[in-house]
Amino acid sequence: MKVLALYSLKGGVGKTTAAVNLAYLAAQSGARTLLWDLDPQGASSYYLRVADKVKGGRKILHQTDLLEAAIRGTDWPLLDLLPADLSYRNLEIELNAERKRNDPLAESIRHLRHDYDYLVLDCPPGISRLSESIFACADLVLVPTIPTVLAMRTLKRVIDFRKKHGLTKSRLRAFFSMADQRKRMHKELMARIDQMQPLMFDVRVPQLSEVELMGEYRAPLHTYRPGGRAAVAFDALWDKIVALFYPQGGEE
Amino acid sequence: MGSDQAVSTDCDDGGSMRRNHLFFDPSATVADIAAVGTLLGKRFLPLQEAAEGVWELFDTPDWALWQAGMDLQRSTVVADSQCQLRDCRVGLLLGTLPTNLPDFVWQLPPSPLRQRLTPVWGVRAMLAQVQFGEGGRQWALRNDAGKLLATAHYRYFYLLDGKMLGGWLQIEPCRGYHRSVEPVLQRLGKHKRWQSQQGVLSAQLLAAAGVTPAPPQMVSFRLQRRMSAAGAVQAMMAHQITIMRQQQVGMVDAIDSEFLHRYRIAVRRIRSLLKLAQPLMPPELYDPATAFFRMLGGLTTPARDSDVCLLNFVTGRGWIPAAALPHLTLLRARLESERNQAYQALRQVLLTSDYLRGLQRLERWDVSDDCTALGTQHAVLFITNAVQKQYRRLVRKGKRIHTQSPDNDLHALRKEGKRLRYTLDCFAGLFPASEVQGALRQLKQLQERLGDFQDLCVQEERLRAQQASLDISEQEVGALLLQVADGMTEQRQQLREEFSSSFHRFLKPKKGHTLAKLCAGKRGGKE
Numbered sequence: 001m002k003v004l005a006l007y008s009l010k011g012g013v014g015k016t017t018a019a020v021n022l023a024y025l026a027a028q029s030g031a032r033t034l035l036w037d038l039d040p041q042g043a044s045s046y047y048l049r050v051a052d053k054v055k056g057g058r059k060i061l062h063q064t065d066l067l068e069a070a071i072r073g074t075d076w077p078l079l080d081l082l083p084a085d086l087s088y089r090n091l092e093i094e095l096n097a098e099r100k101r102n103d104p105l106a107e108s109i110r111h112l113r114h115d116y117d118y119l120v121l122d123c124p125p126g127i128s129r130l131s132e133s134i135f136a137c138a139d140l141v142l143v144p145t146i147p148t149v150l151a152m153r154t155l156k157r158v159i160d161f162r163k164k165h166g167l168t169k170s171r172l173r174a175f176f177s178m179a180d181q182r183k184r185m186h187k188e189l190m191a192r193i194d195q196m197q198p199l200m201f202d203v204r205v206p207q208l209s210e211v212e213l214m215g216e217y218r219a220p221l222h223t224y225r226p227g228g229r230a231a232v233a234f235d236a237l238w239d240k241i242v243a244l245f246y247p248q249g250g251e252e
Numbered sequence: 253m254g255s256d257q258a259v260s261t262d263c264d265d266g267g268s269m270r271r272n273h274l275f276f277d278p279s280a281t282v283a284d285i286a287a288v289g290t291l292l293g294k295r296f297l298p299l300q301e302a303a304e305g306v307w308e309l310f311d312t313p314d315w316a317l318w319q320a321g322m323d324l325q326r327s328t329v330v331a332d333s334q335c336q337l338r339d340c341r342v343g344l345l346l347g348t349l350p351t352n353l354p355d356f357v358w359q360l361p362p363s364p365l366r367q368r369l370t371p372v373w374g375v376r377a378m379l380a381q382v383q384f385g386e387g388g389r390q391w392a393l394r395n396d397a398g399k400l401l402a403t404a405h406y407r408y409f410y411l412l413d414g415k416m417l418g419g420w421l422q423i424e425p426c427r428g429y430h431r432s433v434e435p436v437l438q439r440l441g442k443h444k445r446w447q448s449q450q451g452v453l454s455a456q457l458l459a460a461a462g463v464t465p466a467p468p469q470m471v472s473f474r475l476q477r478r479m480s481a482a483g484a485v486q487a488m489m490a491h492q493i494t495i496m497r498q499q500q501v502g503m504v505d506a507i508d509s510e511f512l513h514r515y516r517i518a519v520r521r522i523r524s525l526l527k528l529a530q531p532l533m534p535p536e537l538y539d540p541a542t543a544f545f546r547m548l549g550g551l552t553t554p555a556r557d558s559d560v561c562l563l564n565f566v567t568g569r570g571w572i573p574a575a576a577l578p579h580l581t582l583l584r585a586r587l588e589s590e591r592n593q594a595y596q597a598l599r600q601v602l603l604t605s606d607y608l609r610g611l612q613r614l615e616r617w618d619v620s621d622d623c624t625a626l627g628t629q630h631a632v633l634f635i636t637n638a639v640q641k642q643y644r645r646l647v648r649k650g651k652r653i654h655t656q657s658p659d660n661d662l663h664a665l666r667k668e669g670k671r672l673r674y675t676l677d678c679f680a681g682l683f684p685a686s687e688v689q690g691a692l693r694q695l696k697q698l699q700e701r702l703g704d705f706q707d708l709c710v711q712e713e714r715l716r717a718q719q720a721s722l723d724i725s726e727q728e729v730g731a732l733l734l735q736v737a738d739g740m741t742e743q744r745q746q747l748r749e750e751f752s753s754s755f756h757r758f759l760k761p762k763k764g765h766t767l768a769k770l771c772a773g774k775r776g777g778k779e
Binding site: 069070072075078218 | 346361365400425
């Protein structure tokens with residue numbers, strides 16, 4: 001099982017949008033996929049029409065039967081969801097109580113590894129003990145980054161944090177999210193993408209109303225605007241992720 | 253289920269059950285679709301209108317996927333454009349893949365699904381093992397938020413001659429929403445026409461068609477050290493003939509090059525076994541059998557050579573530079589035409605009664621009637637002696653190879669190695685497993701090197717022949733072909749020059765001297 005975490009220190013950068021669409025694309029590629037909504041806001045759960053409530057709350061991290069029972073099938077084949085729960089706001093307490101060696105999040109992920117090919121984590125914003133756990137157990141941490149100075153600064157802080165805490169096991173990549181070609185700063189920052197290799201995927205998810213419509217349709221972009229610019233950008237992003245996970249010819 | 257019956261809105265399931273429910277109506281008719289819709293109740297809304305199509309189950313000739321716990325099915329009613337890979341024991345969907353059968357695995361992009369499928373032996377050679385006519389309709393149960401809770405799929409199946417097999421209603425709850433369908437399940441349980449079924453739909457359809465998803469009946473025998481030499485060789489030849497028969501369907505229908513490849517291996521093994529059996533067999537059986545299998549070997553060679561060249565084109569492997577590939581379309585078209593002709597010639601022979609008689613003659617060899625004194629010797633003694641002789645011949649010929657040796661010497665050495673390998677492969681059961689495996693590994697390394705050399709010879713010869721047959725207008729392509737062929741000559745010479753050292757490594761491997769130890773024959777002598 002490959003674990004992909006959508007993470008950012010900053011809120012409102014398009015983590016949930018990316019998580020839902022990438023999970024959908026993973027399932028569409030024929031792979032068994034689980035999207036875990038770790039954000040107590042429950043936006044991924046909302047997008048997939050599943051109630052953001054989990055029996056047992058954050059106890060699912062310790063009880064595998066509760067964890068399995070909490071999983072919900074979505075409207076799309078091969079795509080399941082572990083919904084959000086308000087009790088996740090106290091996830092830090094749960095993680096802090098344990099030693100790093102007994103990371104309950106890592107244990108839960110290990111328990112799921114035979115049931116799914118991909119696990120997509122929709123992480124809450126912030127930098128905390130949960131972030132450390134995510135960096136420790138994800139194969140790839142993907143940071144959506146708005147092409148602004150502040151967002152780039154945030155990305156740098158994430159990189160520094162990862163390095164400082166020795167969390168370099170997982171790979172870290174970023175991509176431009178909510179990009180607006182009409183804005184000078186966006187254009188200029190995106191033009192410098194060559195200097196940001198290999199950290200930055202050469203993908204720009206545009207800021208478009210069709211992306212915002214996900215909240216109205218409560219479905220992934222591809223289901224209602226399959227050939228749209230945003231959907232095409234997510235296709236390209238997914239291709240890059242797969243290429244990173246499975247380099248050509250490397251898996252045979 | 254009527255509208256008065258409550259449908260839970262969310263998270264209604266405490267357990268992690270992931271079970272589909274299957275009901276069977278043996279007396280189903282096409283008109284039952286409407287009745288099923290009424291039975292399900294108003295909450296189930298049509299997800300897909302009534303449709304007719306074809307249902308197919310794909311697997312390798314020896315049911316490798318099924319044996320690995322998976323089934324690959326395609327239904328033009330459910331989704332025309334994709335196959336569904338399911339767990340054949342519980343029916344759970346494991347993956348979906350595009351319908352570019354039969355060679356879908358090699359067209360799948362790198363993915364977990366591809367990883368899961370690739371190790372399944374022979375998975376690329378797929379056949380539609382079962383085919384039915386199908387009709388049906390699908391309904392969906394949703395909650396107030398519009399979330400899909402379950403699907404109900406009514407499907408009736410009929411044989412392609414029109415005979416109805418019955419109707420199946422599959423209730424598939426989304427994970428975590430099992431309780432939503434309980435009222436419907438209760439209603440169906442009480443209904444006199446519907447029978448609750450254990451197991452999965454694909455297994456039931458196979459049973460209805462009278463198909464057993466298991467490898468075809470193999471010759472059942474167990475090699476024993478003290479069995480007669482003639483008995484062991486005869487049983488092994490019958491076993492190889494069964495393998496040949498299994499591959500014939502795929503060759504006649506030109507499904508995949510893998511069928512021909514396995515067929516040729518079986519033919520070669522029989523030829524090798526015949527050579528072993530010469531002192532054991534009466535000449536009136538030995539001579540025609542040798543001629544027959546030599547003919548089969550020769551007949552399959554052009555088809556296999558074309559397959560190898562085309563496979564190298566497809567994958568970009570081998571010695572054709574990647575940059576040259578796009579320019580070689582002309583050659584590719586010619587190779588394809590040659591391959592089609594070779595397969596056509598092969599098909600004509602496979603369908604003749606002479607061919608069947610040739611196989612049966614060898615299968616019916618009665619060792620008790622025809623056996624010579626040597627044939628009654630214990631199998632282990634006879635095979636050990638044969639292995640020793642083959643090994644000594646291989647070493648003698650290998651030591652004679654030098655940097656100027658002609659191609660034929662290397663080819664002869666390869667054939668010698670193959671004979672030894674086939675004998676060890678076939679009669680591995682007579683020796684300790686660890687020793688045989690080590691010996692085969694050692695031999696395989698040498699054979700691969702010689703195989704590369706032979707592939708280069710064949711491909712180079714073909715390219716030069718193609719170049720010679722080109723028109724003046726195709727000079728550009730001709731020059732390219734010559735360039736590729738010259739590159740192959742260089743590669744060939746390099747392999748030849750390196751051969752002495754690789755043969756030395758073969759004779760004295762770092763990890764013990766397994767093959768020489770096995771061929772020392774002390775074990776056989778003690779018997």
